[in-house]
Amino acid sequence: MCHLADHFRWASSVRFCPLDTAIGKTLVRFEDVALRYGAGPEVLGGVSFHLAPGSFHFMIGASGAGKSSLLSMIYLARRPSGGHLHIFERDVTTLSRHETAMMRRKIGVVFQDFRLLDHLTALENVALPLKISGQRDEKVRRHVAELLAWVGLAEHLDSYPPTLSGGQKQRVAIARAVVGRPSLLIADEPTGNVDDRMAVRLLYLFEELNKLGTTIVIATHNESLVARFNHPVVRLGNGGVRIDRRQPGADARPGKGSAA
Numbered sequence: 001m002c003h004l005a006d007h008f009r010w011a012s013s014v015r016f017c018p019l020d021t022a023i024g025k026t027l028v029r030f031e032d033v034a035l036r037y038g039a040g041p042e043v044l045g046g047v048s049f050h051l052a053p054g055s056f057h058f059m060i061g062a063s064g065a066g067k068s069s070l071l072s073m074i075y076l077a078r079r080p081s082g083g084h085l086h087i088f089e090r091d092v093t094t095l096s097r098h099e100t101a102m103m104r105r106k107i108g109v110v111f112q113d114f115r116l117l118d119h120l121t122a123l124e125n126v127a128l129p130l131k132i133s134g135q136r137d138e139k140v141r142r143h144v145a146e147l148l149a150w151v152g153l154a155e156h157l158d159s160y161p162p163t164l165s166g167g168q169k170q171r172v173a174i175a176r177a178v179v180g181r182p183s184l185l186i187a188d189e190p191t192g193n194v195d196d197r198m199a200v201r202l203l204y205l206f207e208e209l210n211k212l213g214t215t216i217v218i219a220t221h222n223e224s225l226v227a228r229f230n231h232p233v234v235r236l237g238n239g240g241v242r243i244d245r246r247q248p249g250a251d252a253r254p255g256k257g258s259a260a
């Protein structure tokens, strides 16, 4: 099996997702952002913070605090109902459908509910983003198999998602999100279904990707995992947000009803 960094170097060489890490740029910028579902109450309000290219943040908040909702705006599935949101320096409200689709290609997402395609094997699920970008089958298969082996799924390359455990599905979803070395990786509770040892291993995978330039945001309930890794923490509470342990890659102003 190749070293993990070699794998990502390969992924970079196929130029599926060119990294966008120019100094001084802001990858994600929330300015007084609010979000409500339909005519319901605001689930987020006064959210202001930005993420610099190459930064690594955890996101913590009680169940229902709005973590998945906030992440869904970053991966362009939902538009803010108030304020301004810039992703890759573009105001999300000005994006055409085509531009939205192109921008999504630079974002890897690990969904809280995995969202694997049940009629494709684990290997085919992970290979899909690379195949869409036109990579050769044989090369894709080899590298996807190496990545799946790295997350402990060497025995399950040809398994279909309905036959996998929750933790196995989660690891397939993670492999799919990182395989193209995206500019931005959004992971929603990516270690919720695995044991502590595997959770730490998966965090190393994210750190490896981060060292190569990917900006990372991981939502989690796992405070002990967060304590083990030295990255700033976006804390969500009462509809607002604050960032703990300010570092060069992060800046924040407390929002309305902030937990600060």
Ligand SMILES: Nc1ncnc2c1ncn2[C@@H]1O[C@H](COP(=O)(O)OP(=O)(O)OP(=O)(O)O)[C@@H](O)[C@H]1O
Residues within 6 Å of the ligand: 037, 040, 043, 061, 062, 063, 064, 065, 066, 067, 068, 069, 070, 112
């Ligand atoms: N599709 C939806 N329609 C209406 N309300 C929603 C929808 N999705 C989420 N909400 C509401 O938004 C709030 C925040 O939910 P969200 O899923 O973002 O929380 P979370 O922090 O991710 O929680 P968890 O830790 O349980 O995953 C909740 O009050 C929830 O009921």
Ligand SMILES: [Mg+2]
Residues within 6 Å of the ligand: 067, 068, 069, 112, 188
């Ligand atoms: Mg959630």
